[in-house]
Amino acid sequence: xxxxxxxxWKDLRSELRTKESINAAAAFSMVILVxxxxxxxxxxxxxEFGGGLLWLVFAFAGALVLNRSFxxxxxxxxLDALVASPLPGWSLFLGKAIANFALLGIVELVALPVFGVLxxxxxxxxxxxxxxxxxxxxxxxxxxxxxxxxLTVNLRLRELMLPVLVYPMLIPVLxxxxxxxxxxxxxxxxxxxxxxxxxxxxGFDIIFTSLSLALIDVILxx
Amino acid sequence: MxxxxxxxxxxxxxxxxxxxxxxxxxxxxxxECLAMLxxxxxxxxTLLKILAGLSAASQGEVSxxxxxxxxxxxxxKTGVLGxxxxxxxxxxxxxxxxxxxxxxxxxxxxxxxxxxxxxxxLKHVADARAREFSRGMRQRLxxxxxxxHEPSLLLLDEPFTALDDRSIALLQRLLAERxxxxxxxxxxxxxxxxxxxxxxxxxxxxxxxxxxxDSRTPEILSDPTWVYRNYGEDS
Numbered sequence: 007x008x009x010x011x012x013x014x015w016k017d018l019r020s021e022l023r024t025k026e027s028i029n030a031a032a033a034f035s036m037v038i039l040v041x042x043x044x045x046x047x048x049x050x051x052x053x054e055f056g057g058g059l060l061w062l063v064f065a066f067a068g069a070l071v072l073n074r075s076f077x078x079x080x081x082x083x084x085l086d087a088l089v090a091s092p093l094p095g096w097s098l099f100l101g102k103a104i105a106n107f108a109l110l111g112i113v114e115l116v117a118l119p120v121f122g123v124l125x126x127x128x129x130x131x132x133x134x135x136x137x138x139x140x141x142x143x144x145x146x147x148x149x150x151x152x153x154x155x156x157l158t159v160n161l162r163l164r165e166l167m168l169p170v171l172v173y174p175m176l177i178p179v180l181x182x183x184x185x186x187x188x189x190x191x192x193x194x195x196x197x198x199x200x201x202x203x204x205x206x207x208x209g210f211d212i213i214f215t216s217l218s219l220a221l222i223d224v225i226l227x228x
Numbered sequence: 229m230x231x232x233x234x235x236x237x238x239x240x241x242x243x244x245x246x247x248x249x250x251x252x253x254x255x256x257x258x259x260e261c262l263a264m265l266x267x268x269x270x271x272x273x274t275l276l277k278i279l280a281g282l283s284a285a286s287q288g289e290v291s292x293x294x295x296x297x298x299x300x301x302x303x304x305k306t307g308v309l310g311x312x313x314x315x316x317x318x319x320x321x322x323x324x325x326x327x328x329x330x331x332x333x334x335x336x337x338x339x340x341x342x343x344x345x346x347x348x349x350l351k352h353v354a355d356a357r358a359r360e361f362s363r364g365m366r367q368r369l370x371x372x373x374x375x376x377h378e379p380s381l382l383l384l385d386e387p388f389t390a391l392d393d394r395s396i397a398l399l400q401r402l403l404a405e406r407x408x409x410x411x412x413x414x415x416x417x418x419x420x421x422x423x424x425x426x427x428x429x430x431x432x433x434x435x436x437x438x439x440x441x442d443s444r445t446p447e448i449l450s451d452p453t454w455v456y457r458n459y460g461e462d463s
Contacts, residue, residue, distance in 0.1 A: 012330045020318040024355075083312020087373065090280045091331045092304040227284050227298060 009093055013101025018108060020078060027074040028109055031067040035117040038063050043124035057187030062113060063181050065147065067204050069169045071109045072151030075102050076159040085226075086115075086160070095223035099152060105216075107148045114140055132190050139190065142207035143183035146214065150175045153218040156225050180204045232291075233258045233381055233412035234279065238369045239288030241274050241436075250436040251288070256429075258380075261403070261413040261445070263423040265431035265455055272416035273311070276385050279414065280308045291382060304332065307379030309387055313370035317359035321350050321369050324358060325376055330379035344372040348398060364392050364421060369401055376405070384415035388422045396422055420452030432459050444457070 021028060042059055079085035088098055097179035122129050129136055154171045158164040191202050196204060235282050241249040249271045256262050264272050277283040278290060281298030292299030293305055308314075308442035311444070315324050329337025345351045348368040348447070353361070358369060374382070389431055397454040402415060403426055424444060426428070431441040432455055440459045448454050 009331060012327065016319070016327055017318070019323070020316060021319045037312075082315050083310055083319060084278075084313060084314050084316055086282050086310055087308065087314025087328070088331070089282055090303060090308040091308065091328065092300045092333070093331045094300065227281065 009097035010100045013093075013098055014108075017075070017078065017102055017105035021074070021105070021109060026219075027071045028112060031070040031109075031113045032116045034059070034070060035063045036069040036120060036124060038122055039117060039120050046125075053127065053188065053192040054228075055188075056121070056125060056129075056191045057184040057189075059125075059218075060117070060187055061143070061183045062143070062148055063117060064110070064144050064147045065176060065180055067113050067117070068110050068144075069172065071113065072106055072148070072155050072172070073165055073168050075106055075152050077154040077155070078162065080159060089226050093227050095103065098221045098226070099156070099218055099222040101112055101148065103145075103148050104154045107145055109139075110144050114144065127191050128193075129191060132195050135186070135190055135196050138204075138206075139183060139186045142204070142211060143179050143186075146179035146207060146210050147176060149211065149218055151212075152181075152223070156222065164188040165174060178206060178210055182210075184211060197226055231334040232256065233260065233293060234414065235289075235291045237277075237289045239275070239278060239285045239290060241271070241278065241283070242286045244415040248436050249285075251280075252433075252436070252438045253288075254431060254438055254441060256321070256412055256414060257426075258412055259407065259410050261407055262415070262441075263420075263427035263430045264414060264416040264428055266416075267460075269435075271436040272433055273351055273385055274436075276310070276414070276416055277291065279309075280306065280383050282308075282310075304377075307374040307382045308371060308384075309374040310385045310403070312375055313366055315358045315366060315369055317339050317340070318357060319417050320350065320355050320357050321345055324352040324369060325372055328373050329376055334377060341375055344353045344376050346400075348372045363390065364395050367391055367395050368398060369403060371395075375402055378406070378409070378411075382411060382413045382415075384413065384417075386419075387415055388417060388419040402428060410462050420455075424449050424452050430449070430455060432456075434460065 046055065079088065092114060118129055119129060151172055154168055158167045161167050185203045186200060189196060232255050232295045236252055236254045239249055240247060242346050252275060266272050275409060278285050279297065281303055292302035295302045322345065325341035325344055329340045334340045348371060350365060350368060362367065387399055389398065400422065407413060410461045417422060427444045429441065429443050432439050
């Protein structure tokens with residue numbers, strides 16, 4: 007596991023020094039939230055559409071972060087240096103996924119208070135469930151995004167291909183996250199049928215994390 | 229334990245329908261320094277990538293010190309210096325070497341990093357980011373990155389290209405040290421004179437086929453183009 011944190015720390019350090027994707031993702035989420043606050047001039051009804059709006063913002067902003075994940079390794083052929091080293095493929099994948107998870111978490115932490123202010127939404131009513139929902143859905147987005155970032159790293163149109171491939175895969179995660187967030191913003195909490203969405207998120211995370219770990223070596227060695 | 233450092237058996241590599249490597253079979257003994265020669269597109273880089281575990285052979289087998297070519301055990305003993313330098317621009321020289329020191333499981337990556345920075349004359353810029361380095365400094369840092377774990381097998385893809393005189397001399401000195409320590413070196417190159425000074429053997433690839441492998445003779449050292457004249461496409 008030591009290698010996992012070595013890679014995660016390396017990615018976080020590189021990103022926090024350049025801030026090339028996190029600045030873009032945070033700025034993008036701010037702009038979308040501000041624009042929607044003008045278009046949807048119904049601040050009192052944030053509980054109706056808030057979940058959908060928030061996770062669309064996170065998904066689009068997330069693509070900016072995830073696109074850079076393996077692309078960062080392209081300059082100077084750094085990916086070759088890592089693949090030729092004794093670093094197991096799963097360590098590389100998990101390290102990158104953890105770094106991406108942290109970066110997406112930062113974007114969400116910046117966007118949530120702005121969303122709360124602009125849409126008069128109390129997103130801290132159920133802090134534990136908000137945290138659980140964000141963590142599970144963000145990990146799902148991260149795993150799929152990191153995997154497809156590795157798949158598309160050598161494509162010339164990777165900035166275009168990544169969203170095209172990732173968004174259809176994310177539909178279950180986004181549906182579950184939107185439903186749960188809407189329930190939390192509405193003040194009802196997670197109850198009754200909402201448990202299906204929690205189970206879906208957990209199942210999705212387990213299945214796609216396992217698949218990614220099993221397939222990453224095949225993807226990295228062409 | 230096998231005497232061969234590298235054993236390549238009937239390796240084919242296809243890109244689409246095009247065979248970049250055709251039934252390449254070659255053995256490299258421990259302590260050998262093999263200069264792999266050939267024109268552009270002959271398959272040198274493709275073969276080195278397969279040896280380094282960066283690309284999978286379409287057919288055939290590769291073993292490194294008796295282990296499967298792309299196994300963790302084989303990769304632990306191998307140092308690779310390819311076309312790209314494999315250095316992170318946003319990290320400092322010291323952080324770059326520490327990163328690879330940790331990945332290769334060195335006992336004290338910090339100490340190894342500083343020792344290698346001193347050897348490649350970059351200690352004074354240890355805490356500067358690699359992006360601020362000149363081309364020559366970046367190349368020296370890349371050499372330190374490839375050598376930091378003192379590999380038993382070095383795979384070098386045109387290592388002398390774009391190096392200044394000082395860097396060429398440094399690389400030749402480090403390679404000579406590794407060879408003296410019993411390491412095996414395989415390098416592809418177009419710079420015959422620099423490579424032949426170190427090489428104990430040479431092999432020639434022509435359009436993906438290994439056409440000849442032999443030991444280096446004084447004749448070749450005095451006239452490196454002899455190889456192409458006698459075994460190349462125009463011979």
